[in-house]
Amino acid sequence: MGAAIAEFKRTGMAAADTAAIVSAAGVAHGTFFFHFPTKEHVLIELENREQIHMxxxxxxxxxxxxxxxDTLAESVRVLEKLERRLGRLLFKDFLALHFSTTRPPSEEWGNYPVVATVVEELQRARERGEIPAAVDVVHNGVSFLVGLYALLITTPESPELREAVIDEYLTTYMFGLRAIPTN
Known part of the structure; x- marks a missing residue:
C-alpha cells in the first residue's frame, strides 16, 4: 500500500507502474494483485482510511x-489538508474516484464517514433552527460534498483564484440551505 501510494503521488494513478510498486514493496506482481485487483482498489483502501481520519x-x-x-468551510479545510498530505496528483485521483464509472459498486452515502459527519452536523443545525425544517439536509450535504470534490479537481492551482471560487461556492450553498416555498 505504501509503495503504491508513493508511486501514485509521483505519477498519478493512471501512469503508475505496477512493476515499480512491487519492486519498491519487495513483493511479486501476484502479491500486489492479490491484495488490490486493480490500482483503483488501492485508492479505495486509501479513501477508507482517510475518510475515518477526516x-x-x-x-x-x-x-x-x-x-x-463554518460547517461547510471546515469541510473544505479538511479536504485541503488532505490535498497537502497526498500531493496534487494523488489528491485529484482520490477525488475523481467518486466519479469513476469503473469503481466497484458503492453503498449508501451513510457508509462514507465524511458525508455522514457533515450530514449529521447539518441535521443538528436544522434542529437548532439554523436551517429551515423544509430543507433536505441529506440531499444538500451529499450534493455539497460531491460538488466540492468536482470543484477541487477542476479549479486551477492559483491560490487566489481557488480561494475566490470556494468562497463563492460556500455563499451559493448557504443560499441553498434556506427553505424556498415551492407552492
Whole structure:
C-alpha cells in the first residue's frame, strides 16, 4: 500500500507502474494483485482510511460552537489538508474516484464517514433552527460534498483564484440551505 501510494503521488494513478510498486514493496506482481485487483482498489483502501481520519477531525471541530457556514468551510479545510498530505496528483485521483464509472459498486452515502459527519452536523443545525425544517439536509450535504470534490479537481492551482471560487461556492450553498416555498 505504501509503495503504491508513493508511486501514485509521483505519477498519478493512471501512469503508475505496477512493476515499480512491487519492486519498491519487495513483493511479486501476484502479491500486489492479490491484495488490490486493480490500482483503483488501492485508492479505495486509501479513501477508507482517510475518510475515518477526516470524519474524526470534523467531529472534533463540530463539537465546538460554530455556524452553518463554518460547517461547510471546515469541510473544505479538511479536504485541503488532505490535498497537502497526498500531493496534487494523488489528491485529484482520490477525488475523481467518486466519479469513476469503473469503481466497484458503492453503498449508501451513510457508509462514507465524511458525508455522514457533515450530514449529521447539518441535521443538528436544522434542529437548532439554523436551517429551515423544509430543507433536505441529506440531499444538500451529499450534493455539497460531491460538488466540492468536482470543484477541487477542476479549479486551477492559483491560490487566489481557488480561494475566490470556494468562497463563492460556500455563499451559493448557504443560499441553498434556506427553505424556498415551492407552492
Amino acid at each position: 470524519a474524526a477531525e470534523l467531529a472534533k471541530y463540530f463539537s465546538r460552537p460554530h455556524g452553518v457556514r
